[in-house]
Amino acid sequence: MCGIVGYIGTRAASSILIEGLKTLEYRGYDSAGVATISEGKLQRTRAKGKLKNLQIKLEGLEDPAKLGIGHTRWATHGKPEEHNAHPHTDTKERLAVVQNGIIENYRELRAELKAKGHEFRSDTDTEVIPHLIAEYLEHPEGTVLAEQSTLLEAVRQAMVRLKGAFAIAVISIDFPDELIAVRQQAPLAIGFGQGEFFCASDTPAIMPYTQAVLTLDNGEIARLTPMGVEVYDFEGHRQRKKPQTLNWNPIMVEKQGFKHFMLKEIYEQPGVVRTCLEAYLNTEWDVDSDRSPIRLGLPDVLLDDLQHIQILACGTSWHAALVGKYLLEQVSGIPTFVQYASEFRYAPAPLMPNTLTIGVTQSGETADTLAALEMEQTRRMATGEDQYAARMLGITNRADSSLGRLVPHLVETKAGIEIGVAATKTFVAQLMAFYFLSLELAHRRQAISNERIAELIDGLRQLPAQLEQVLESQERYVEELSHDFSQTQDFIFLGRGINYPIALEGALKLKEISYIHAEGYPAGEMKHGPIALLDEKVPVVAIAIKGPVYEKVLSNAQEAKARDARLIGVVPMNDAEAEETFDALLPVPDVDELLSPILTVVPLQLLSYHIAERRGLDVDQPRNLAKSVTVE
Ligand code: F6R
Numbered sequence: 001m002c003g004i005v006g007y008i009g010t011r012a013a014s015s016i017l018i019e020g021l022k023t024l025e026y027r028g029y030d031s032a033g034v035a036t037i038s039e040g041k042l043q044r045t046r047a048k049g050k051l052k053n054l055q056i057k058l059e060g061l062e063d064p065a066k067l068g069i070g071h072t073r074w075a076t077h078g079k080p081e082e083h084n085a086h087p088h089t090d091t092k093e094r095l096a097v098v099q100n101g102i103i104e105n106y107r108e109l110r111a112e113l114k115a116k117g118h119e120f121r122s123d124t125d126t127e128v129i130p131h132l133i134a135e136y137l138e139h140p141e142g143t144v145l146a147e148q149s150t151l152l153e154a155v156r157q158a159m160v161r162l163k164g165a166f167a168i169a170v171i172s173i174d175f176p177d178e179l180i181a182v183r184q185q186a187p188l189a190i191g192f193g194q195g196e197f198f199c200a201s202d203t204p205a206i207m208p209y210t211q212a213v214l215t216l217d218n219g220e221i222a223r224l225t226p227m228g229v230e231v232y233d234f235e236g237h238r239q240r241k242k243p244q245t246l247n248w249n250p251i252m253v254e255k256q257g258f259k260h261f262m263l264k265e266i267y268e269q270p271g272v273v274r275t276c277l278e279a280y281l282n283t284e285w286d287v288d289s290d291r292s293p294i295r296l297g298l299p300d301v302l303l304d305d306l307q308h309i310q311i312l313a314c315g316t317s318w319h320a321a322l323v324g325k326y327l328l329e330q331v332s333g334i335p336t337f338v339q340y341a342s343e344f345r346y347a348p349a350p351l352m353p354n355t356l357t358i359g360v361t362q363s364g365e366t367a368d369t370l371a372a373l374e375m376e377q378t379r380r381m382a383t384g385e386d387q388y389a390a391r392m393l394g395i396t397n398r399a400d401s402s403l404g405r406l407v408p409h410l411v412e413t414k415a416g417i418e419i420g421v422a423a424t425k426t427f428v429a430q431l432m433a434f435y436f437l438s439l440e441l442a443h444r445r446q447a448i449s450n451e452r453i454a455e456l457i458d459g460l461r462q463l464p465a466q467l468e469q470v471l472e473s474q475e476r477y478v479e480e481l482s483h484d485f486s487q488t489q490d491f492i493f494l495g496r497g498i499n500y501p502i503a504l505e506g507a508l509k510l511k512e513i514s515y516i517h518a519e520g521y522p523a524g525e526m527k528h529g530p531i532a533l534l535d536e537k538v539p540v541v542a543i544a545i546k547g548p549v550y551e552k553v554l555s556n557a558q559e560a561k562a563r564d565a566r567l568i569g570v571v572p573m574n575d576a577e578a579e580e581t582f583d584a585l586l587p588v589p590d591v592d593e594l595l596s597p598i599l600t601v602v603p604l605q606l607l608s609y610h611i612a613e614r615r616g617l618d619v620d621q622p623r624n625l626a627k628s629v630t631v632e
Helices: 013-027 051-058 106-115 128-138 150-161 261-267 269-280 315-330 367-383 402-406 425-445 450-485 497-514 523-528 550-561 576-581 597-614
Strands: 003-008 031-038 041-048 067-073 095-103 164-172 175-184 189-192 197-200 212-215 220-225 228-233 308-313 336-340 355-360 391-396 409-412 490-495 517-522 540-543 567-572 584-588
Touching: 003 013, 003 095, 003 164, 003 175, 003 220, 013 031, 013 051, 013 067, 013 197, 031 051, 031 095, 031 164, 041 051, 041 095, 067 095, 067 164, 067 175, 095 128, 106 128, 128 150, 128 164, 150 164, 150 175, 150 220, 175 197, 197 220, 261 269, 261 597, 269 425, 269 450, 308 315, 308 367, 315 336, 315 355, 315 425, 315 497, 355 367, 367 391, 367 402, 391 402, 391 425, 409 425, 425 450, 425 597, 450 584, 450 597, 490 497, 490 523, 490 550, 497 517, 497 540, 497 597, 517 523, 523 550, 540 550, 540 597, 550 567, 550 576, 567 576, 567 597, 576 584, 584 597
Parallel strands: 308 336, 308 355, 355 391, 391 409, 490 517, 490 540, 540 567, 567 584
Antiparallel strands: 003 067, 003 197, 031 041, 031 067, 095 164, 164 175, 175 220, 189 197, 189 212, 220 228
16 A cells, blocks of 8 residues: 655646645555655655645645655554654655555664664654665665666665565655656556656556556666656666556546545446446347357456366455355356455465466455465466466456456456445446356356346346435435444344355445444354344344345344344345344345345445444545555
8 A cells, every 4th residue: 555656857746746646545544745856955744644734734835846756655664653654764864765565674674774874763664765775875786787877776776685565766866867666566657748757656646647657567667867767677677668558538536416435436336337237248148149148258268167266355355256256156156265365375275277266356456466366377387287277367447457467367347436445336346247257157157047147137237226226215214324323332244145245345344434343244153152242232234135045034133133132134125024023124126136235235335334424434534444455
């Protein structure tokens, strides 16, 4: 996480850096800072808290500098205090560095540099970088490879010493016409303007100025000067690389009258589902046709003869993957395993033959997911055996992300940019991707009849209107209901089958934005322990949708009621049995249980939104979180 930005050119750097940081604030908002260089002076301004605090500090400061770097922080090492905010400098304050990532061997390096007389002023891992570069500037080691720039060479020598995943940008008063940027397992893009060049963790920071963008690969160093950009590898060899033209325009995303982005994004869900249906349903298909009902554009070699599917993801994407597992097993008939990417990296299952590996990540930048996929690709290739060949697929909302470059095939979720840190519309779009994939595979394998496929597709087509109905009918009621829970400390969410992951997602949404402790459980597991938590102070939200487990969930809810828990039910509309069981009802249209998660998640999103709002919390930027988790 953390966002970094850099500028060298002919305009005042400071405002370009701030505008860039605004677009990167989703990556962290614990503190922010900028450093610029002009007339032999390094000017550094940092502020604790959100970017607006930095902007207030910068107000009225005349800064003509045409070279600078900026940072918005999600704290890893060291509290979110001003002295830990980036940019960090060396002892003599001649160079400044911003970093996104983690330097794993910072303890040894810090001790080594302290012993050489370097003075440290922060608790961060990042601070070793400017000191190390300063050390190599004064005492270059071994063969100097990148002779054309002493700063580049010192950065290169320092990079070789660092362990971890990071991206950095460096400026120095001794090199007033250079900005050095490095990518090592954390995203970094370089923008090419007319006599001006940019670097940033994400392209929206660059797009207002140029659409010519070069994404660095891992282990690359870029030297930006007013004359152009040179790229080197860590051994100092020049790399010949050209920028690409990005074919989208930066959209100024506005709240459009909604109080928060999260609420706006919840309301965008019917449109997102519509867009997905338009993109991926084959309108020419009918039950008698041999062609696929779905248009994912994926090759046969990826999808044919599959024996297993494994899905790697984190957080909300992991919940979408659990719904995916249900669909891929129950609709397509393929054994599917879902793993947290962060766990899989260090304890992968033994290799299974003919396996499709799917990485799900809305940002396409989650470090654990990327690393797990890369590891899986490498270990499969190492076998050299066809049956273990890496069949890799990514599901993402950002085709231009690191995931997009890592895996050969993508399903784009087409949710549009999501600003609220808590994922809502991107989750629903991920579920849609799994509906399409499971139907595509079911059709290929004839796992279910064409008639059943047609029934499910028909159900999918109804979803946008049904989502609108849920939003229209529930918004006011959920807002009122939320008043009852603004002081509540614990919540339990129950679901079964395909709605168990929705219970997990409901609990995660509530935790993330309202800071209320919440647990999601498979309803049948309650009696094996968690039921001990229940009393009149712990509300229970149960998802009870018509299908094989409907009655079971109602019984599980009754068990909670018998322990005095207040019961809230996400239930089918106009259902007498549900009305009798629950104290509060969040009804959704009566749909095929397989399709219900798209609807059942919405009242839970609204509930957490309104509870958080009621508690006066920062819904779009909840504490301690960031939208893109680029550290391990
Ligand atoms: C929850 C949330 C996170 C992300 C997780 C993975 O609302 O947003 O749990 O789902 O950090 O992020 P991606 O999908 O970008 O890999």
